[in-house]
Amino acid sequence: MHDEVRLVMPADPEFLRLARVTAMGLASRLSFTIDEIDDLRIAIDELVFGLIGSRGRSGTVALQYSLREKGLEVAGTAAFDDVDSGSPGMSELSQLILDAVTDEHSIETNGDGTPSFRFVKRRSDT
Amino acid sequence: MAFDAERRKELREMFVAFAETRSPRLRDELIEAHIGLAEYLARRFNNRGEPLDDLVQVASVGLIKAVDRFEPERGLEFSTYATHTIVGELKRHFRDKGWAVRVPRRMQELHLRLGQIVATLNQDLGRSPTVAEIAVEAGVSDEEILEAMEAGQAYRFTSLDAPSPGDDGGSLSTNLGSDDDSMIDVEHRATLSPLLAQLPARQQRILHLRFFEGLTQSEIASRLDISQMHVSRLLARSLAQLRASAEE
Numbered sequence: 001m002h003d004e005v006r007l008v009m010p011a012d013p014e015f016l017r018l019a020r021v022t023a024m025g026l027a028s029r030l031s032f033t034i035d036e037i038d039d040l041r042i043a044i045d046e047l048v049f050g051l052i053g054s055r056g057r058s059g060t061v062a063l064q065y066s067l068r069e070k071g072l073e074v075a076g077t078a079a080f081d082d083v084d085s086g087s088p089g090m091s092e093l094s095q096l097i098l099d100a101v102t103d104e105h106s107i108e109t110n111g112d113g114t115p116s117f118r119f120v121k122r123r124s125d126t
Numbered sequence: 127m128a129f130d131a132e133r134r135k136e137l138r139e140m141f142v143a144f145a146e147t148r149s150p151r152l153r154d155e156l157i158e159a160h161i162g163l164a165e166y167l168a169r170r171f172n173n174r175g176e177p178l179d180d181l182v183q184v185a186s187v188g189l190i191k192a193v194d195r196f197e198p199e200r201g202l203e204f205s206t207y208a209t210h211t212i213v214g215e216l217k218r219h220f221r222d223k224g225w226a227v228r229v230p231r232r233m234q235e236l237h238l239r240l241g242q243i244v245a246t247l248n249q250d251l252g253r254s255p256t257v258a259e260i261a262v263e264a265g266v267s268d269e270e271i272l273e274a275m276e277a278g279q280a281y282r283f284t285s286l287d288a289p290s291p292g293d294d295g296g297s298l299s300t301n302l303g304s305d306d307d308s309m310i311d312v313e314h315r316a317t318l319s320p321l322l323a324q325l326p327a328r329q330q331r332i333l334h335l336r337f338f339e340g341l342t343q344s345e346i347a348s349r350l351d352i353s354q355m356h357v358s359r360l361l362a363r364s365l366a367q368l369r370a371s372a373e374e
Contacts, residue, residue: 028271034275035343035354100336
């Protein structure tokens, strides 16, 4: 299985709910448990807030959800209107949170200066 | 709240005069004359977890902004303009406080039911249930379950000065310094984040169990003898609070 869902939303925390609900809907198709779905939700919040800050930015965040056989991969890229995007920051605490709720995660600044992230959450075999 | 024609005319003239003179006396009178509108709108946001007095205060701030910004020459009724401003102020208040303004009651009720259903399934299955399993048990669709789960996560970034809602009591500030060394070991707290220490003890403990010890939400729920949904809510709230205080 290799299905993909894309969501482009304003870089505003108001819209984070859409990003979470999309992830939750897809995870539920993959028979994630609700513990795992909550982890996904925490990961999305942590990473998107990491990109846009809790007050948001002027611009968009594009999210790409890829359904894998045993899990979900989510990649996000921000495009801000202002030139000085700044590099995404991830505190030690964020790092720790992401270690706990995802199987893989990374956040980086692309060649063109846009920040992006990627994480993978696998379903446990029950 | 309605004024008779004569009073309306009088108020309109006062607005015109205020627009020219910016007289503090006129400003006070105009605010005073419309305070009933602020109170009326505040009451419409009552029963959403915020004390009415606070809401009236917030609505009054909206009213003052409306009086200061109103431009009578544009021909709009002041009450229309002010309603918009005041409601905007109230909504922002709820947003900043982290409370959902529009979680439908049906969803709130389903969310409350979920706590018990998830706990029962957890026990029966010996693991955390899937959304499909919960939906069958609750007799609703998968989507409704997801929506109800999300309804409990309505917390946004709460400032440290905001009351911490729910059962931990007291505002975050009053909990500052109420460290409990048995909750989080000193080493982690020192190297990681002094922010953690600002959270109520139970929230610290849940964060510790989830992120330092790697327990799942269900495992934490059974260890603390609360529901998984409650753990989920407290985690979401804690992270929102940490995020808010990190940015202050």
